[in-house]
Amino acid sequence: MFKHDSPASTSVEIILDGQPLSVPAEVNVAAALLAIGKLISRISPTSNKPCSPHCLMGVCFECLMEIDGVRRQACMTPVRQGMIINRNLETGERGQS
Amino acid sequence: MSDHYDTIVIGAGPAGLTAGAALAEMGLKVLTLDEQNRLGGQIYRNVENASEDNLNKMGEEYRRGLKLAKRFRRSGAAYSGNSMVWNVESEGRVCYSRNGVSTRITANYVIIATGAMERPVPFPGWTLPGVMGAGAVNGLAKDANLCPSGKVVLAGSGPLLLLEAALLIEKGVQITAILETTPKLPPLSIISYIPKAIPGAGFIWKGVKMLLDIRKSKVPHYKGVTNIKAIGENGVTGVEAVCGNKDLKFSTEMLLVHFGVIPDSHIYRLLGCRMEWEKTQRYWYPKTDQWGRTNFERIFGAGDSTGVSGALASEFKGELAALEIAYCHGIIPKYERDSLAEPIRRKFQKDFCPRPLIDAVFAPDPKRFSFEDTTILCRCENISVGDVRNLVKEGVTDLNEVKAVTRCGMGPCQGRMCGPALGEIVAAELDLPISRGGLLTIRPPLKPIPLGEVAAIDIESGGVDPANLFKNQSKQAGH
Numbered sequence A: 001m002f003k004h005d006s007p008a009s010t011s012v013e014i015i016l017d018g019q020p021l022s023v024p025a026e027v028n029v030a031a032a033l034l035a036i037g038k039l040i041s042r043i044s045p046t047s048n049k050p051c052s053p054h055c056l057m058g059v060c061f062e063c064l065m066e067i068d069g070v071r072r073q074a075c076m077t078p079v080r081q082g083m084i085i086n087r088n089l090e091t092g093e094r095g096q097s
Numbered sequence B: 001m002s003d004h005y006d007t008i009v010i011g012a013g014p015a016g017l018t019a020g021a022a023l024a025e026m027g028l029k030v031l032t033l034d035e036q037n038r039l040g041g042q043i044y045r046n047v048e049n050a051s052e053d054n055l056n057k058m059g060e061e062y063r064r065g066l067k068l069a070k071r072f073r074r075s076g077a078a079y080s081g082n083s084m085v086w087n088v089e090s091e092g093r094v095c096y097s098r099n100g101v102s103t104r105i106t107a108n109y110v111i112i113a114t115g116a117m118e119r120p121v122p123f124p125g126w127t128l129p130g131v132m133g134a135g136a137v138n139g140l141a142k143d144a145n146l147c148p149s150g151k152v153v154l155a156g157s158g159p160l161l162l163l164e165a166a167l168l169i170e171k172g173v174q175i176t177a178i179l180e181t182t183p184k185l186p187p188l189s190i191i192s193y194i195p196k197a198i199p200g201a202g203f204i205w206k207g208v209k210m211l212l213d214i215r216k217s218k219v220p221h222y223k224g225v226t227n228i229k230a231i232g233e234n235g236v237t238g239v240e241a242v243c244g245n246k247d248l249k250f251s252t253e254m255l256l257v258h259f260g261v262i263p264d265s266h267i268y269r270l271l272g273c274r275m276e277w278e279k280t281q282r283y284w285y286p287k288t289d290q291w292g293r294t295n296f297e298r299i300f301g302a303g304d305s306t307g308v309s310g311a312l313a314s315e316f317k318g319e320l321a322a323l324e325i326a327y328c329h330g331i332i333p334k335y336e337r338d339s340l341a342e343p344i345r346r347k348f349q350k351d352f353c354p355r356p357l358i359d360a361v362f363a364p365d366p367k368r369f370s371f372e373d374t375t376i377l378c379r380c381e382n383i384s385v386g387d388v389r390n391l392v393k394e395g396v397t398d399l400n401e402v403k404a405v406t407r408c409g410m411g412p413c414q415g416r417m418c419g420p421a422l423g424e425i426v427a428a429e430l431d432l433p434i435s436r437g438g439l440l441t442i443r444p445p446l447k448p449i450p451l452g453e454v455a456a457i458d459i460e461s462g463g464v465d466p467a468n469l470f471k472n473q474s475k476q477a478g479h
Helices: A029-035 B014-025 B052-058 B060-075 B134-144 B159-170 B188-216 B266-271 B311-328 B334-352 B355-361 B385-393 B399-406 B419-430 B451-455
Strands: A002-004 A011-016 A019-024 A064-067 A070-073 A084-086 B004-010 B030-033 B078-080 B083-089 B093-098 B101-112 B116-118 B131-133 B146-148 B152-157 B175-180 B225-231 B238-243 B246-251 B254-259 B261-263 B275-278 B283-286 B299-301 B376-378
Touching: A002 A029, A019 A029, A029 B134, A029 B146, B004 B014, B014 B030, B014 B060, B014 B101, B014 B311, B052 B060, B052 B134, B052 B159, B060 B311, B083 B101, B083 B266, B101 B311, B101 B451, B116 B134, B116 B254, B131 B134, B134 B146, B134 B159, B134 B254, B152 B159, B152 B238, B159 B175, B159 B188, B159 B254, B175 B225, B175 B238, B175 B246, B188 B334, B188 B355, B261 B283, B299 B311, B311 B334, B376 B385, B376 B419, B385 B399, B385 B419, B399 B419
Parallel strands: A011 A084, B004 B030, B004 B101, B030 B078, B101 B299, B131 B254, B152 B175, B152 B254
Antiparallel strands: A002 B146, A011 A019, A064 A070, A064 A084, B083 B093, B093 B101, B116 B261, B225 B238, B238 B246, B275 B283
């Protein structure tokens, strides 16, 4: 889906949907996941269909994910070492906005 | 009173950085809040950390941001990144959320410099994974050095679509097709704009060179395209469109769309600022005076959020707002304000020259938005164009009533993605000019935040009672 123009310099370890993963550091969560080929950001609670980040500038809310326990816009959240991210792809989002 | 500022600037793009720097240089206590964790806004995104390679590829327009970022840092203006503003009151109070903590601060003046966003245009399949804004991919390149690795189709209209196409071609990305919705021949009415655009010929020449580069690449480039459709089940796999009497079909891994840019107007609408309709580019913008002051004395707007005019013009607007605010604080006398503003206005005029011509060439034509009944209009709530049309046929004419009945515009994005098209669809259905149709009402919080954060705010500085924070402010302002 995406490739690096120049190799990413540093990386951080995160836990994505229960799996430990290494992603590029110093970028936002949406970019970090796209960099490792994770396109799907969530399952829409209204259509039950998969979504991917659309605007990457904080407008569309398609990249809402549970980040360290809180639903946040992944494109507006810097990725950090040890971050726990849940996309809830099997169950969809619990609760409603 | 450490949380009181002379001025709070919202947004750290060209306008916000300029205004913040200019005010700090004049000795005022100013805080610039920005949602991103790095300054620069969209156009100068991540410019301070950009590699030489990225600076070269993104061109002079990007590199210019380095100079502005340096000026801002040198000015000593306070900056708070990762700060999401979720309420602004016309008396100068601002609530924002940072790292899970909400804070309420006050200022004598607020400058709204929230910039612009890509115009969301619903079409069949636009909710499929892999359909992204062209600007989104531009941001990924600046932010994370990422670029598409597979086949890409670009679709839409506007100079930024072509700019992104040229950039991806230069990077060697495999572009299957460029589908421009702009007509093959511009409307005759543009002739009247040409004489005024001549001083800006350099800008237009750049555009022509870009088009020649695209042609040289031999990427199939269609104009006057209609009926764009993204195909796929759980992600985009193809794109269909119509060009004249020819049906087009491409297989692709990504569809990048761009339909021009429109002001990000949510904060103005939350405040109840008077909004006006731009009829060529078809967007709402706040009415401001020559300094950027809105109908509220303490609230200013600057940059593309007051009307899309580009990065340089945004810097000039930021500079002018700062001069007026410095004058209102008694830092500079009136004659100094005016004499400092004079050369800025001249530069602004010169920069503005080619804009009416470009806006006319790439003017969105409402007749060409052929919204289909089955297309999803509101992505958050999964409301289709047909749902809205049916309601209008039943006699509902007000956008906010449509919202209340269908939930269109009520999801987490708060109508950012469906609002502009909703206005077009309702106006077309009623056969009324869109300017009469009004806008979706915006209430705090501007973006969803956990309720616990609001409850934890330390409130003692007066203003709206915490229990009333989420009531509709704009109604109190008489709108």
